[in-house]
Amino acid sequence: xxxxxxxxxxxxxxxxxxxxxxxxxxxxxxxxxxxxxxxxxxxxxxxxxxxxxxxxxxxxxxxxxxxxxxxxxxxxxxxxxxxxxxxxxxxxxxxxxxxxxxxxxxxxxxxxxxxxxxxxxxxxxxxxxxxxxxxxxxxxxxxxxxxxxx
Amino acid sequence: xxxxxxxxxxxxxxxxxxxxxxxxxxxxxxxxxxxxxxxxxxxxxxxxxxxxxxxxxxxxxxxxxxxxxxxxxxxxxxxxxxxxxxxxxxxxxxxxxxxxxxxxxxxxxxxxxxxxxxxxxxxxxxxxxxxxxxxxxxxxxxxxxxxxxx
DNA sequence: CTCCTAATCGGAATCGTTCCGGTTTTATTC
DNA sequence: GAATAAAACCGGAACGATTCCGATTAGGAG
Numbered sequence: 550x551x552x553x554x555x556x557x558x559x560x561x562x563x564x565x566x567x568x569x570x571x572x573x574x575x576x577x578x579x580x581x582x583x584x585x586x587x588x589x590x591x592x593x594x595x596x597x598x599x600x601x602x603x604x605x606x607x608x609x610x611x612x613x614x615x616x617x618x619x620x621x622x623x624x625x626x627x628x629x630x631x632x633x634x635x636x637x638x639x640x641x642x643x644x645x646x647x648x649x650x651x652x653x654x655x656x657x658x659x660x661x662x663x664x665x666x667x668x669x670x671x672x673x674x675x676x677x678x679x680x681x682x683x684x685x686x687x688x689x690x691x692x693x694x695x696x697x698x699x
Numbered sequence: 700x701x702x703x704x705x706x707x708x709x710x711x712x713x714x715x716x717x718x719x720x721x722x723x724x725x726x727x728x729x730x731x732x733x734x735x736x737x738x739x740x741x742x743x744x745x746x747x748x749x750x751x752x753x754x755x756x757x758x759x760x761x762x763x764x765x766x767x768x769x770x771x772x773x774x775x776x777x778x779x780x781x782x783x784x785x786x787x788x789x790x791x792x793x794x795x796x797x798x799x800x801x802x803x804x805x806x807x808x809x810x811x812x813x814x815x816x817x818x819x820x821x822x823x824x825x826x827x828x829x830x831x832x833x834x835x836x837x838x839x840x841x842x843x844x845x846x847x848x849x
Numbered sequence: 850c851t852c853c854t855a856a857t858c859g860g861a862a863t864c865g866t867t868c869c870g871g872t873t874t875t876a877t878t879c
Numbered sequence: 880g881a882a883t884a885a886a887a888c889c890g891g892a893a894c895g896a897t898t899c900c901g902a903t904t905a906g907g908a909g
Binding site: 622623625627642644645651653655657658660661664665667668669670671672673674675676677678679680681682685 | 772773775777792794795801803805807808810811814815817818819820821822823824825826827828829830831832835
């Protein structure tokens with residue numbers, strides 16, 4: 550997915566082309582990692598110092614509904630990242646320090662579908678949490694990791 | 700894990716034997732499914748109508764730290780369940796309707812450790828979400844599922 | 850029973866998120 | 880380009896989960 554494709558999806562669905570929304574998509578595309586609403590809001594400050602939190606949440610919800618971003622939640626917060634370039638279904642290693650992620654193409658559910666004949670499966674998640682090399686280095690230099698919640 | 704084993708773990712670690720805590724463990728053991736803090740609090744009302752929310756959260760945190768309960772979070776809330784009888788590491792199918800869960804013994808991380816030589820892995824989660832037969836029936840009888848968030 | 854302190858209470862504070870009435874921006878039509 | 884309708888946004892209040900804190904209660908050692 551590119552920013553242009555994302556904006557196109559929104560336009561085709563009848564949503565207006567708003568500058569704030571475009572900037573949000575731009576940031577999400579550039580950062581290419583999981584961001585909290587707050588992080589995104591802070592990055593928007595430069596261009597829109599008056600930006601309302603409502604705008605962030607409303608648009609993140611929309612982008613999620615449109616399949617432009619993927620969402621996960623841990624450590625009490627929801628986190629969003631621009632949908633990876635990879636078209637196929639996949640999972641992630643996620644750095645708890647910076648939100649960077651690495652794709653894991655295997656989907657464990659593939660081997661397990663047969664186990665749940667009577668249950669109605671509506672979703673699943675498989676995530677590996679840890680610290681990327683850069684954040685490990687940062688921890689060695691500084692005061693160490695925070696408490697791992699997972 | 701049984702309630703007795705759990706209380707023993709707490710005692711051995713130097714924690715006092717409090718009646719509220721014991722009742723919490725009892726409920727978690729009996730329910731044998733994922734509960735939110737609120738659900739647990741409601742179930743405690745019968746015995747302790749004056750119970751403070753702080754007591755629920757403080758003890759859930761303690762039980763989690765002691766490995767007596769496992770925690771996951773989805774739909775904006777943390778959910779806790781008594782640690783399954785199975786000793787070995789495993790994962791869950793979780794019913795979004797009632798929190799019931801079914802064990803999945805395969806761990807997808809087993810086949811993937813070699814992929815993350817430079818990352819420091821501190822945890823992972825693999826969960827399958829859906830509706831158990833009983834909740835599917837309830838949905839057919841009633842007003843249907845809520846929106847699935849996963 | 851007495852004493853010490855862990856455990857609890859209750860009520861305020863915090864934090865992420867949502868809601869709402871009023872205002873601004875975008876797209877359309879003239 | 881002006882007029883118009885609706886989407887998008889703002890600011891601030893509201894909400895729900897969770898945490899914090901000073902005062903009180905209760906477990907258990909002596």
